[in-house]
Amino acid sequence: MTEVLLKVENLEAWYGESHILHGVDFHVGRGELVTLLGRNGVGKTTTLKSVMGIVGKRTGSVRFENEELVSQPSNVIARKGLAYCPEERGIFSSLNVEENLLLPPAVKPGGLSLEEIYKLFPNLLERRRSQGTKLSGGEQQMLAIGRILRTGASLLLLDEPTEGLAPVIVQRIGEIIRELKARGFTILLVEQNFRFAAAVADRHYIVEDGRVVDMMTAAEVSTNIGKLQAYLGV
Amino acid sequence: MFELLGIPPQALFGQLLLGLINGAFYAMLSLGLAVIFGMLNVINFTHGAQYMMGAFAAWLLLGIFGVPFWVSLVLAPLIVGAFGVVLEKLLLKRIYHLDHLYGFLLTFGLALVIEGLFQWKWGSSGAPYENPIPGGGNLGFMFMPYYRGFVVVAALVICLATWYGIERTRLGAYLRAATENPALVQAFGINVPRLITLTYGLGVGLAALAGVLAAPIQQVSALMGTSLVLVVFAVVVIGGMGSIMGSIVTGFGLGVVEGLTKVFYPPASNTVIFVIMAIVLLIKPAGLFGQTK
Numbered sequence: 001m002t003e004v005l006l007k008v009e010n011l012e013a014w015y016g017e018s019h020i021l022h023g024v025d026f027h028v029g030r031g032e033l034v035t036l037l038g039r040n041g042v043g044k045t046t047t048l049k050s051v052m053g054i055v056g057k058r059t060g061s062v063r064f065e066n067e068e069l070v071s072q073p074s075n076v077i078a079r080k081g082l083a084y085c086p087e088e089r090g091i092f093s094s095l096n097v098e099e100n101l102l103l104p105p106a107v108k109p110g111g112l113s114l115e116e117i118y119k120l121f122p123n124l125l126e127r128r129r130s131q132g133t134k135l136s137g138g139e140q141q142m143l144a145i146g147r148i149l150r151t152g153a154s155l156l157l158l159d160e161p162t163e164g165l166a167p168v169i170v171q172r173i174g175e176i177i178r179e180l181k182a183r184g185f186t187i188l189l190v191e192q193n194f195r196f197a198a199a200v201a202d203r204h205y206i207v208e209d210g211r212v213v214d215m216m217t218a219a220e221v222s223t224n225i226g227k228l229q230a231y232l233g234v
Numbered sequence: 235m236f237e238l239l240g241i242p243p244q245a246l247f248g249q250l251l252l253g254l255i256n257g258a259f260y261a262m263l264s265l266g267l268a269v270i271f272g273m274l275n276v277i278n279f280t281h282g283a284q285y286m287m288g289a290f291a292a293w294l295l296l297g298i299f300g301v302p303f304w305v306s307l308v309l310a311p312l313i314v315g316a317f318g319v320v321l322e323k324l325l326l327k328r329i330y331h332l333d334h335l336y337g338f339l340l341t342f343g344l345a346l347v348i349e350g351l352f353q354w355k356w357g358s359s360g361a362p363y364e365n366p367i368p369g370g371g372n373l374g375f376m377f378m379p380y381y382r383g384f385v386v387v388a389a390l391v392i393c394l395a396t397w398y399g400i401e402r403t404r405l406g407a408y409l410r411a412a413t414e415n416p417a418l419v420q421a422f423g424i425n426v427p428r429l430i431t432l433t434y435g436l437g438v439g440l441a442a443l444a445g446v447l448a449a450p451i452q453q454v455s456a457l458m459g460t461s462l463v464l465v466v467f468a469v470v471v472i473g474g475m476g477s478i479m480g481s482i483v484t485g486f487g488l489g490v491v492e493g494l495t496k497v498f499y500p501p502a503s504n505t506v507i508f509v510i511m512a513i514v515l516l517i518k519p520a521g522l523f524g525q526t527k
Contacts, residue, residue, distance in 0.1 A: 052421050053421070054417050054420075054421055073420070074417070074420045074421040075420045075421070075422075075423050075424055075425050075426065077421075078420075078421055078422055078423030079423045083422075084418075084421050084422075086418060090415055090418040092410065092411045092414050092415065093414065094410040094411070094413070094414060095407055095410060095411060099407050102404070102407070103407055103408070103411055103419075103422065104422035104423065105422065105423050105424065107423050148422075151422070151423070
């Protein structure tokens with residue numbers, strides 16, 4: 001069995017008074033690509049944010065490389081080697097493309113160089129002096145992913161990277177995610193687009209009402225397709 | 235040409251220089267306010283008091299320890315900036331999540347307390363500070379006191395250096411990004427609360443630096459910042475809240491406009507900036523360089 005990189009146990013989280021996560025359990029092995037699947041509003045994004053320390057109040061356990069992170073602020077968590085690509089992409093309008101790419105500080109050695117990132121995303125090189133938010137949706141998504149590859153983080157948390165994108169761009173994002181996995185990145189992916197997720201992931205966790213209710217490997221998906229459709233309401 | 239307008243060149247250029255000097259202070263102070271507002275979302279009404287503290291720090295450093303002006307130019311902003319850091323850590327950081335009004339009340343109250351304390355200790359008559367570059371030169375069309383020329387140049391350098399630091403450096407990029415989305419910047423591994431504290435310290439330090447530069451021109455007194463800060467707020471509103479270049483350009487520009495008004499229609503010189511503010515608010519409510527959020 002591969003070494004467990006991230007282990008989440010009984011994770012609960014709150015936004016103000018609202019109790020969103022009611023005890024989430026899952027783990028991600030080093031080099032694995034794991035998805036969190038589920039309907040809208042079940043707590044997938046909150047799970048990522050809670051791992052990253054962005055949610056106000058959280059309890060339970062988030063262990064990364066056997067180190068407990070649940071009580072740490074997000075800047076400390078990032079420095080351990082986790083990088084987060086938010087659902088809304090979080091491109092800064094006051095920064096140009098290259099400034100956006102250079103913004104996250106390197107936290108560990110071994111990150112991609114700017115040249116490697118431009119090789120992976122040639123569009124970004126062409127538009128490196130453009131204002132970040134002037135890019136197309138697909139380019140902004142590539143910028144948001146490219147931005148966290150420089151940092152040397154080993155675990156990438158990607159929140160709905162295909163949302164609102166044209167099929168041809170979705171396909172390109174899929175190729176990039178596979179390439180990142182091949183380069184040794186561990187990826188925790190939140191997705192609504194199950195067909196996209198099924199094509200890239202090793203394992204899937206199903207989230208419902210702020211809990212993980214099921215897990216299946218990529219090999220088990222085809223025999224459990226009916227169950228999965230019931231979970232996702234598709 | 236000047237005779238045609240009925241104005242002697244000495245008067246015109248004299249007022250222009252005075253306008254530039256006032257503009258230099260407007261620019262430096264509104265710059266600090268813009269930096270603080272951009273990052274903390276707090277309108278720092280303590281700014282005038284912190285400007286006064288800069289002048290007092292220089293005056294006290296000279297009077298008690300014999301520290302010369304040029305050393306105070308560095309030391310006083312550091313001392314007052316450190317005071318700002320303490321203020322942010324103890325008080326301001328508790329109100330970021332609240333409405334602007336609370337920031338206004340807190341910083342306004344602090345200004346009253348600080349100015350009251352200085353007035354109680356040192357009175358309100360004011361004390362002179364010796365001019366570090368006495369004398370002046372005849373430029374042919376006007377007499378230029380060296381120190382005043384120095385203030386204009388120094389203010390320009392300070393403003394442009396601040397602009398460069400914010401718009402062209404990595405630290406400045408953190409600052410701009412954290413202004414937009416602090417939670418995400420922190421999730422990239424940057425200690426945003428510390429960045430906010432340092433930004434406040436920087437803004438306060440800028441106010442204090444302006445105060446040190448003002449000491450040899452004005453009397454060092456507890457209320458020297460009160461009337462100035464009113465005009466500076468008008469400048470900030472005209473330039474646009476949070477805009478760095480806007481603060482610099484409008485600061486100098488309005489100083490000159492005020493100076494020229496003194497030449498051509500003196501009765502309006504005290505109100506011209508507020509009239510411009512009203513017009514700008516009617517036409518472009520976000521300010522000349524501001525962006526509507």
